[in-house]
Every structure is written in structure tokens, then in C-alpha cells.
Amino acid sequence: MKEFTVCGVQIAPKPNDISYNVGKIKEWAKKAKKLHNPDLIVFPESATTGFTPNMPISEFYNLIDPIPGKVTEEMEKLSKELDAYLVVPMYEKGEQPNVVYNSAVVIGPSEGIIGIYRKTHLFPTERLSAGGWSTPGKEAPVFELPFCKLGVMICYDGDFPELARELVVKGAEVIVRPSALLRSFDIWELTNKARAYDNHVYFVAVNAVGPDAGNNFYFGHSMIINPIAQKLAQARGTEEIIYAKLDPDPIKYVTYGASTPMIFDHVEDRNLEVYKNIMKKSKCPFEPAKRIPY
Structure with a gap:
């Protein structure tokens, strides 16, 4: 990894207005470039439509673009x-x-479309099989950029330490988490810091603000976390930009500003013999109000 600057652009998409939102993405990306000259700019989950479509799946399917398509052509430019x-x-x-x-x-500016990540852990309300609209992805790619190896997790994905660990085992140095998260700030902050610290990676979590078509309101508070769980930047609950310069040598010391050397590595120090059952199907020991299958 090389030193680079990342921006998280926290915006409120206009529900289901792709043309408007593409314009907003352009506007805010240009603002981020002018203010911070970032190498990498990250937007929230479902930035071109908002999270909840609130329309029949057939209508929504006809509204959106394939990849590649018109939207990605504009983003490549x-x-x-x-x-x-x-x-x-x-x-x-x-x-x-x-x-x-x-x-x-x-x-990328010269590469065009480098790759696509498709959300693998769908929040229950969005699952097509349960009356929602999304089909889960099946892969967890790591993307090679000139300055880092990048993994992507989307919103509810961030609740699953297994996915973050999979990305890191594949070489990810930075994980981004575009989100439209409705749950508490405590859970948001906890999972962002835990995924960063579990794996000693940078974690860039960019949440939406404002309402979607289902009248769900998102609270923002995007954040950038370093590999020792220190918060480098945090947004408020409005449209704004956060940024940080990411150091390529971030775990020399056990805490920020201290002289105590780091002598452990959560990835290397795993006792793999203990985890033989981790891939078996299971469920938590307590019952949620309702179970929604995939």
C-alpha cells in the first residue's frame, strides 16, 4: 500500500430519480476533488436511487441500468x-x-470499470425471496488499485466478521462499506471499528442521509477508521464530505500517539485448528421476532 487520500461523500439521494442523483454524485465528487484532492472517492449504498424502491419489482427492474450502462458511462467520464x-x-x-x-x-480514471461487488448479505426487507427486490451476490472480490488492495462490503455485510476476514485473507488493505443504515449509531460505530480492528485494515464507512421512497430516514455519521480502531474522520447527520490520508505503515504502535510497539497481528495469530465448525450452518441461540429466509 502507498499513502493516499480517501473521501467519503455523504449525500441524500432523491428517491428513484437516477438522472438527478447522477448529477448530485458529479457535483459532490467535484467538490471533494477541489477541497481534498482525493485518490479515492466513496459514495453511500444505492446512491443513484436511494435504498427502498417502494414500487413493484418489475417496475424497478425497468428503471435501473445494467453494468456497464448509461450510469457507469457517466461515472467513467x-x-x-x-x-x-x-x-x-x-x-x-x-x-x-x-x-x-x-x-x-x-x-478508475484510465481503467474504466475495474470490477463490481454485489452485496452478499441482504438485509431481510430487501430480499427478493421475502417480497423485497434484491438477489444476493456470491463473490467477495479484492480490487487492485495503484495505491491499495480494496475490498467492498455493503451495509448489512458489515455485521459479518467472516466477510471482512475473507477479504483480508485475499489481501485487502482497505475495506469500504457504502451503507444506508437505519439501526443505532452505537451498532454502526461498533461494527465499523470492530471490522477494522479485527483485521488491522482501514475501514471507510459511508452512510446515506435523508429519506428514501419508503420514508426511511438515514442518519449519516460516515466515518474512517484506522487499523487500530482509531477514528480518523466522522461526518454529522447532513450532506457533507469526510476525508483522511491513509498511512501505509499504520500498526507500528499499539495505540495512537503511544510509544508501545505493536507485537500482535490478528490475522497471523489465528489458531485455525479451533475454527473447524465455522462454515457449518447454524443460528443464534435466541429467537428474533421473525425469521426471514433467503
């Missing part, structure tokens, strides 16, 4: 214009009717 890498979360039209992925596309 933007990336090239700004000479910055972009993570643009958007619903993706699948090849089969009514197959919609909750995706994030990684775009």
Missing part, C-alpha cells in the same frame, strides 16, 4: 475528469427478468 478512483453503489439490472443486485462498481 467523471473518474477520468477528476483523475480519481470512484466507488459508486447502485442497483444493477441483472440479465434475467426481475434480478436486481445491490452493487458497488469500482471505477
Whole structure:
């Protein structure tokens, strides 16, 4: 990894107005470039529509774009214009009717589309099988950028330490978490810090603000966490930009500003013999109010 600057752009998408939201993404990306000259700019989950469509799946399927498509063409132009890498979360039209992925596309100024991550852990309300609209992805890619190896998790994905660990075992140095998260700030902060500290990676969590078409209101508070769980930046509950310069040598000391050397590595120090059952199907020991299957 090389030293680089990342921006999290916390915006309120206009529900289901893709043209408007593409314009807003461009506006805020240009503002981020002018203020902080970032190498990487990250937007919230479903930034082109908002999270909840609040329309029949067939109608929503016809509203959105495939990848590549018109939206990504505009984002490729933007990336090239700004000479910055972009993570643009958007619903993706699948090849089969009514197959919609909750995706994030990684775009480079010279490369164009580098790759796509499709959300693998769908929040219960969005699952197509339960009356929602999204189909889960099946892969956890790590993207090679000139300055880092990048993993992507989307919102509810961040509740699963297994996914973050999978990305890190594959080489990720930075994980971004575009989100439209409604649960408490405590859970948001806890899971962001835990995923960073569990794996000694940088964690860039960018949440939406404002309402979606389902009248859900998102609280923002995007944050950038370093590999020893120190918060480098945090947004408020409004549209704004956060940024941080990421040090390529971040775990020399056990806490920020201290002289005590770091002598452990959570990834290398795993006792793999203990985890033989981790891939078995199971459930928590307590019953939620309702179980919604995939």
C-alpha cells in the first residue's frame, strides 16, 4: 500500500430519480476533488436511487441500468475528469427478468470499470425471496488499485466478521462499506471499528442521509477508521464530505500517539485448528421476532 487520500461523500439521494442523483454524485465528487484532492472517492449504498424502491419489482427492474450502462458511462467520464478512483453503489439490472443486485462498481480514471461487488448479505426487507427486490451476490472480490488492495462490503455485510476476514485473507488493505443504515449509531460505530480492528485494515464507512421512497430516514455519521480502531474522520447527520490520508505503515504502535510497539497481528495469530465448525450452518441461540429466509 502507498499513502493516499480517501473521501467519503455523504449525500441524500432523491428517491428513484437516477438522472438527478447522477448529477448530485458529479457535483459532490467535484467538490471533494477541489477541497481534498482525493485518490479515492466513496459514495453511500444505492446512491443513484436511494435504498427502498417502494414500487413493484418489475417496475424497478425497468428503471435501473445494467453494468456497464448509461450510469457507469457517466461515472467513467467523471473518474477520468477528476483523475480519481470512484466507488459508486447502485442497483444493477441483472440479465434475467426481475434480478436486481445491490452493487458497488469500482471505477478508475484510465481503467474504466475495474470490477463490481454485489452485496452478499441482504438485509431481510430487501430480499427478493421475502417480497423485497434484491438477489444476493456470491463473490467477495479484492480490487487492485495503484495505491491499495480494496475490498467492498455493503451495509448489512458489515455485521459479518467472516466477510471482512475473507477479504483480508485475499489481501485487502482497505475495506469500504457504502451503507444506508437505519439501526443505532452505537451498532454502526461498533461494527465499523470492530471490522477494522479485527483485521488491522482501514475501514471507510459511508452512510446515506435523508429519506428514501419508503420514508426511511438515514442518519449519516460516515466515518474512517484506522487499523487500530482509531477514528480518523466522522461526518454529522447532513450532506457533507469526510476525508483522511491513509498511512501505509499504520500498526507500528499499539495505540495512537503511544510509544508501545505493536507485537500482535490478528490475522497471523489465528489458531485455525479451533475454527473447524465455522462454515457449518447454524443460528443464534435466541429467537428474533421473525425469521426471514433467503
